[in-house]
Amino acid sequence: MTIHAIAVCAxxxxxxxxxxxxxxxxxxPERGHATRAAGHDQRxxxxxRCELMFGTVVSKLPxxxxxxxxxxxxxxxxxxxxxxxRGRASFEWxxxxxxxxxxxxxxxxxxPSAIAIIGGEESTPGVWPMSYFDERGVSRLYHVASxxxxxxxxxxxxxxxxxxxxxxxxDAAVMRLRFDLDEDGTxxxxxxxxxxxx
Numbered sequence: 001m002t003i004h005a006i007a008v009c010a011x012x013x014x015x016x017x018x019x020x021x022x023x024x025x026x027x028x029p030e031r032g033h034a035t036r037a038a039g040h041d042q043r044x045x046x047x048x049r050c051e052l053m054f055g056t057v058v059s060k061l062p063x064x065x066x067x068x069x070x071x072x073x074x075x076x077x078x079x080x081x082x083x084x085x086r087g088r089a090s091f092e093w094x095x096x097x098x099x100x101x102x103x104x105x106x107x108x109x110x111x112p113s114a115i116a117i118i119g120g121e122e123s124t125p126g127v128w129p130m131s132y133f134d135e136r137g138v139s140r141l142y143h144v145a146s147x148x149x150x151x152x153x154x155x156x157x158x159x160x161x162x163x164x165x166x167x168x169x170x171d172a173a174v175m176r177l178r179f180d181l182d183e184d185g186t187x188x189x190x191x192x193x194x195x196x197x198x
Contacts, residue, residue, distance in 0.1 A: 059121070059122050059128070060097075060098065061098075061100060061118065061119055061128060061146075062126075062146050064146045064148075064149075064151060065091075065100055065118070065146065065151070067168060067172045068091040068100065068102075068175075069091050069092060069093060069100075070090070070091065070197055070198075071088070071089075071090050071197070071198045072088065072089040072090065072091075072175075072195040072196060072197055072198060073086070073087075073088060073195070073196045073198055074086070074087045074088060074089050074104070074106075074193050074194065074195050074196075075193070075194045075196075076106070076110075076111055076191060076192065076193040076194075077191070077192050078110075078111060078190070078191050079188070079189060079190055079191075081110055081111070085106055085107065085110045085111055086107070087104060087105050087106035087107065087110075087111070087113075088104070088105045089102070089103060089104045089105070089195060090102075090103045091103075094117075098119055099117050099118065099119035099120070100117070100118040100119055101115065101116075101117055101118075102115065102116040102117075102118060102130075103115050111191065112134035112135050112136050112138070113134065113135045114132060114133060114134035114135070115132075115133050115134075116130050116131060116132045116133070116142075117130065117131045118130045118144055123143060126145055126146075127143050127144070127145050128143070128144045128145070129141060129142070129143065129144070130142040130143070130144045130153055140155060141155065142154060142155045142162075143155070149167060149168045150165060150166060150167045150168070151165075151166050152164065152165050152166070153166075159183060159184075160181070160182075160183060161181070161182040161183075162179060162180070162181055162182075162190070163179070163180050163187075164177060164178060164179040164180075165177070165178055166178075172197070173196065173197045174194065174195065174196055174197070175194075175195040176192070176193075176194055176195070177191075177192070177193045177194075177195065178191070178192050178193075179191040179192070
């Protein structure tokens with residue numbers, strides 16, 4: 001899916017823009033619809049998902065991801081880097097609230113600074129894609145799922161499989177993210193990051 005397709009679909013699902021007929025293949029709200037009567041609009045909820053003419057389905061992320069939105073201070077430890085790595089992170093919704101943008105900033109020559117976009121077509125019910133890009137020019141595709149006060153991300157690529165688990169603490173003022181890595185058939189702890197809301 002192209003960046004243009006992502007932007008168009010998010011715009012379609014926002015409260016500020018109508019769904020253009022030429023792009024609409026199937027788009028129907030799950031709860032009510034917009035009507036016009038007596039000279040005024042009666043607008044109900046927008047649809048939770050849309051299907052464009054090229055067959056891409058975008059589904060809303062679960063509400064647990066709302067708890068990520070904001071600015072965070074981070075303290076990370078990595079198995080190959082001595083000492084603590086202090087950085088910053090932020091989460092924000094793209095307009096339309098269909099895609100969550102995750103940015104991380106770390107000192108040079110430590111954990112790469114990166115940006116990731118969470119959301120899009122569910123690969124299976126309850127599993128969303130996350131596209132990752134970092135300052136080295138590396139890009140990766142992860143899967144993301146949530147449950148209660150935790151959310152998970154993983155990739156199953158042979159030779160470099162990863163799995164991460166994030167858990168909220170202290171009424172979502174703190175989040176602990178742990179990554180494990182499998183390069184040779186054995187899982188080992190790779191990265192741990194403590195997020196503190198600012």
